[in-house]
Amino acid sequence: MTTLDHLPAPPQSAAGHPRPGLSLVRRAWRGRPEDPSWARPAFLCMLLAITAAYLWNLTASGYANSFYSAAAQAGSQSWKAFFFGSLDSANAITVDKPPATLWPMALSVRVFGLGSWAILFPQVLMGVATAGVLYASVRRRFSAAAGLITMAVFALTPVAALMFRFNNPDALLALLMTATIYCVLRAMEDGRTKWLVWAGVAVGLAFLSKTLQAFLILPPLAVLYAVFAPVSVRRRFGQLGLSALSMLVAGGWWVAIVELWPASSRPYIGGSQNNSFLELTFGYNGLGRINGDETGSVGGGGGPGGGAGGQWGETGIGRMFNSEIGSQISWLLPAALILLVAGVWLTWRAKRTDPVRAAFLAWGSSLLMTAGVFSFMAGIFHQYYTVALVPYIAALIGMGVSVLWEERSRWWAGATLALTVAVTAWWAYVLLGRAPDYLPWLRTAVLVAGLLGAVGLLLAARLGRQLALAAVGLGFAASLAGPVAYTLNTLNTGHQGSIVTAGPSAGGMGGFGGGGRGGPGGGPGGGMRPPTGNQQGTGTGTGTGAGPGAGAGMPSTGGGQQPGGMPGMPGAGERFRGGGAGGRAGGGGMGGLLNGASVDAAAKKLLTADADAYTWSAAAIGSQNAASYQLATGDPVMAIGGFNGSDPSPTLSQFKKYVEDGRIHYFISSGEGGEGGGMGGMGGRGGNSGTSSKISTWVEANFKKVMAGSATFYDLTRPKTTSAG
Numbered sequence: 001m002t003t004l005d006h007l008p009a010p011p012q013s014a015a016g017h018p019r020p021g022l023s024l025v026r027r028a029w030r031g032r033p034e035d036p037s038w039a040r041p042a043f044l045c046m047l048l049a050i051t052a053a054y055l056w057n058l059t060a061s062g063y064a065n066s067f068y069s070a071a072a073q074a075g076s077q078s079w080k081a082f083f084f085g086s087l088d089s090a091n092a093i094t095v096d097k098p099p100a101t102l103w104p105m106a107l108s109v110r111v112f113g114l115g116s117w118a119i120l121f122p123q124v125l126m127g128v129a130t131a132g133v134l135y136a137s138v139r140r141r142f143s144a145a146a147g148l149i150t151m152a153v154f155a156l157t158p159v160a161a162l163m164f165r166f167n168n169p170d171a172l173l174a175l176l177m178t179a180t181i182y183c184v185l186r187a188m189e190d191g192r193t194k195w196l197v198w199a200g201v202a203v204g205l206a207f208l209s210k211t212l213q214a215f216l217i218l219p220p221l222a223v224l225y226a227v228f229a230p231v232s233v234r235r236r237f238g239q240l241g242l243s244a245l246s247m248l249v250a251g252g253w254w255v256a257i258v259e260l261w262p263a264s265s266r267p268y269i270g271g272s273q274n275n276s277f278l279e280l281t282f283g284y285n286g287l288g289r290i291n292g293d294e295t296g297s298v299g300g301g302g303g304p305g306g307g308a309g310g311q312w313g314e315t316g317i318g319r320m321f322n323s324e325i326g327s328q329i330s331w332l333l334p335a336a337l338i339l340l341v342a343g344v345w346l347t348w349r350a351k352r353t354d355p356v357r358a359a360f361l362a363w364g365s366s367l368l369m370t371a372g373v374f375s376f377m378a379g380i381f382h383q384y385y386t387v388a389l390v391p392y393i394a395a396l397i398g399m400g401v402s403v404l405w406e407e408r409s410r411w412w413a414g415a416t417l418a419l420t421v422a423v424t425a426w427w428a429y430v431l432l433g434r435a436p437d438y439l440p441w442l443r444t445a446v447l448v449a450g451l452l453g454a455v456g457l458l459l460a461a462r463l464g465r466q467l468a469l470a471a472v473g474l475g476f477a478a479s480l481a482g483p484v485a486y487t488l489n490t491l492n493t494g495h496q497g498s499i500v501t502a503g504p505s506a507g508g509m510g511g512f513g514g515g516g517r518g519g520p521g522g523g524p525g526g527g528m529r530p531p532t533g534n535q536q537g538t539g540t541g542t543g544t545g546a547g548p549g550a551g552a553g554m555p556s557t558g559g560g561q562q563p564g565g566m567p568g569m570p571g572a573g574e575r576f577r578g579g580g581a582g583g584r585a586g587g588g589g590m591g592g593l594l595n596g597a598s599v600d601a602a603a604k605k606l607l608t609a610d611a612d613a614y615t616w617s618a619a620a621i622g623s624q625n626a627a628s629y630q631l632a633t634g635d636p637v638m639a640i641g642g643f644n645g646s647d648p649s650p651t652l653s654q655f656k657k658y659v660e661d662g663r664i665h666y667f668i669s670s671g672e673g674g675e676g677g678g679m680g681g682m683g684g685r686g687g688n689s690g691t692s693s694k695i696s697t698w699v700e701a702n703f704k705k706v707m708a709g710s711a712t713f714y715d716l717t718r719p720k721t722t723s724a725g
Contacts, residue, residue: 039144043135046148050131050155053491054124054165059116060494063631064167066596067498067643068102069119070627071095072167074636075106076114082106084258086267087623088636090615092650095623096271096280096643098254100208101169114634119167126171127164130178130391131155137182138395140189141355142402150398154390158486158502159328163387166495169210170387176206177217178391181362184221188358191231193239200243204250211281212289213388214251216373220365228361230353255281268649270623270642275649289379319375320386327431327503329386329393331483333371335424336393339400340364342416346403359399367392383501405472408460418458421475425450428482438504439485450478497595498624596628602709604632607666611635618713619655620668621645621692629668638664641692648691655695659716667699669712 031040063069067087071094075082078089085099086092095102104122112118131151139147154160163170180202187195199221206214222240229236258266258277272280313324321330340360347357370388374381400420407413425447432443456463456471463471486503607629611617619638620626626639640655641647650658658664703714 035144042144042148043139043151046135046151047128047132050151051124051128053155054127054161055121056491057494058120058124058165060492061120061166062116062494062496063596064116064120064496065498065500066496066627066631067095067623068105068167068169070623070630071099071102072105072109072119073114073631073634075099075102076109081267084267087270087627087639088616088630090636090638091267092616092636092638093268093623093642093647094270096284097169097210098208098277100205101172101210104172105167114631120165123164123167123171126175127155127160130164130175133175133178133182134391134394134398137178137185138359138398140185141359142399146398146402148398149401150394152480153332153397154394156480156483156487157329157331157390157393158483158490159384159387160390161487161490162328162495162500162502163384165491166384166500168384170384172209173206173213174387174391176202176209177214177366177388180206180217181221181366181391181395184225185355185359185362187239188225188229188353188362189355191229191235191239193242196225196239196243197246200246200248201250204247204252207247207251208254216370216388217366220369221362224358224361224365228352228354228358268642268647270639270647270649273648289381290373290377313381315376315378317375320371320389323434325383325386327434327486328383328501329389331428331431331486332393332397332424332479333389334427335420335479336367336396336400338416338420338423339404340367340396343396343400343403346407356399356403360396363392363395363399367396382499384499408468414458414460417460417475418454421450421457421479422454424479425454428479432482432485435504438489442481442485446478446481449474449481453478595624596631597625599628599632600709600711603629603711603713606706606708606713607633607637608635611665613662614665615658615663616665618666618668619664621670621696625668625670637668640695645692650695651691652694652698656698662717664716666706667696667703667714667716669700669705669714670696 029040029044030037031043071081071085071087074086074089078086078091080086081089081091082103083099084091085094085097085102087095104126105119108118108122109115112121131154134150134154135147138150160174163174180199183195183199183202186192187199203214203218225240226236229239231239255277258269263275269275269277269280271284273283313319314322319325320333340363343360344357344364347354347360350357367389370392374385374389401417404413404417408417428450429443429447432439432446453471453473453475456467457475460468460471489504490502607617611633615636616638617633617635618626618629619640620629621640622645623639623643626637630637638650638658640650642649655664699714699716702719703716704718704720706713706715
């Protein structure tokens with residue numbers, strides 16, 4: 001056992017600048033005076049490399065998830081839409097998340113104009129910032145090399161390369177969770193209250209990004225501070241109370257305003273069944289994700305109580321390693337767990353306030369808590385959620401390798417490093433075997449190199465310095481070769497739709513509705529992809545769907561049956577077939593439910609004519625459909641029923657009133673002969689899907705049909721001669 005006293009102490013806050021006589025630029029380049037001269041330049045070069053890599057081929061993803069891109073567009077046009085996170089600038093309905101993640105995108109669009117780069121660039125900055133915070137946290141108590149290893153592992157994890165170049169809410173969430181742990185560890189150094197308050201602020205802002213997921217790491221971090229902080233017990237609990245208060249203020253101000261705002265003058269809260277953000281938070285986006293009872297969700301998990309498997313894949317302790325999720329996140333997960341155990345064991349007899357042990361416990365408990373919830377949650381779960389684990393894994397790798405290398409003269413330290421490399425190489429061999437057509441030679445090379453590196457590490461104490469370093473380099477290369485290969489594939493591939501996966505297709509589930517991978521037609525399902533720069537794309541998909549979920553002019557995401565047979569979705573293999581030019585979707589899609597529709601020039605011309613005379617140029621069932629047309633035209637499009645088409649907004653009477661007042665020009669058909677006009681008949685678990693179905697039926701019975709290209713519209717200003725009421 002050891003207290004690891006030879007590791008550097010955290011820099012003292014009162015010490016001032018590292019080199020008072022140097023200019024600001026030279027201080028920034030030189031860094032801390034106790035650092036080797038190469039440390040700060042290496043850190044800055046690493047940041048630059050991550051920035052360049054994540055910017056590479058960025059616009060290949062087009063609008064990525066058009067659901068959030070349309071909301072960013074709306075926020076750039078209307079400050080009210082910006083505040084509420086509305087899908088359209090006329091404020092019909094919000095997205096089904098709080099708006100913090102939309103704010104950077106909307107501001108970027110205001111500055112640079114609407115386009116793929118403006119939408120996705122803020123996510124890249126979040127990735128670079130997360131890498132920087134990780135380095136700062138690990139470097140404070142470990143070596144500069146440990147910080148650089150942490151950055152490399154973080155940036156080269158496939159799901160990180162995916163989500164920090166994509167516009168789902170997870171990028172900002174991961175950044176804020178990383179900042180939370182950084183602040184807690186700063187508070188653990190000397191018990192200063194301000195750092196714990198800042199940690200609370202970070203969690204509050206994370207709540208405004210993805211609601212209750214932000215709270216997953218709170219229990220272990222609160223216990224950690226209550227037990228190990230270097231201040232009195234009374235002061236510890238007082239500080240935790242202040243931190244909780246700061247969290248409540250940082251995350252609650254927006255909630256309070258929304259709940260107190262008259263519902264008649266704000267947009268409907270998307271994803272809720274009662275127009276309440278609190279209901280959304282604790283229902284569909286909260287406990288429903290845990291137990292599978294998700295009112296308003298299409299499909300959902302295994303129902304209340306979950307079960308071993310459901311529409312969202314197998315649950316259980318092995319979920320993070322299975323064929324659907326393993327290649328996204330688990331490359332170095334076994335190594336992180338081994339190094340966590342080693343780090344805790346090394347510091348077990350250290351004094352109560354030991355900062356090294358605190359660091360291992362903070363990152364390790366956050367990993368275990370989050371991975372545990374992900375593994376057993378019965379509700380909606382997508383592969384890309386695992387990006388939340390990447391900072392925790394990266395920090396444990398950097399810290400664990402650092403402390404074991406410092407202790408390499410002891411046989412068990414070398415043996416643990418050797419075991420870590422051998423297990424990592426073997427697991428990479430398994431993961432690479434799940435996509436046998438992608439670089440088939442790599443899996444054998446990784447296994448052989450990893451085993452050789454493990455032998456070298458086992459004998460490191462007996463080898464000379466040069467041979468020992470060579471063994472380290474070989475082991476490190478073998479450990480990262482698999483994730484690097486998948487990361488490079490991810491960087492070179494465009495991703496569109498609501499559900500996306502990193503790396504080459506392994507033939508797995510690919511998520512509910514497909515992996516959202518790039519392909520002909522601007523992405524899976526012909527998901528609308530703009531050209532590049534500040535242009536409003538018109539889409540290039542060409543297929544026409546045959547079922548109610550893949551209506552005219554709306555290609556499917558791949559065709560064929562839904563993954564896993566889509567239990568609970570009668571006739572899914574039939575109802576969502578389509579003839580679109582789908583990309584590598586990993587399974588059939590829901591024809592506009594999870595991926596955007598294709599918008600051709602004729603449809604765009606129809607909708608933009610006289611659009612200024614209407615509040616909404618059109619209305620469509622489902623947010624992805626509405627978002628696609630809105631992005632193509634630049635005019636507000638009402639999303640009937642929200643994301644799933646299952647929200648009771650607007651009601652039939654409200655919709656009739658909008659039409660009577662001349663506020664909506666067209667209704668976009670979701671398919672001919674479908675049940676309720678397409679997605680209106682799909683149904684959420686809450687039974688409110690009838691609202692969308694009733695609106696579709698009423699429109700088709702009372703208004704004239706208009707064709708534009710391959711798409712079908714109903715002109716709400718031209719009633720049929722004989723009214724059906």
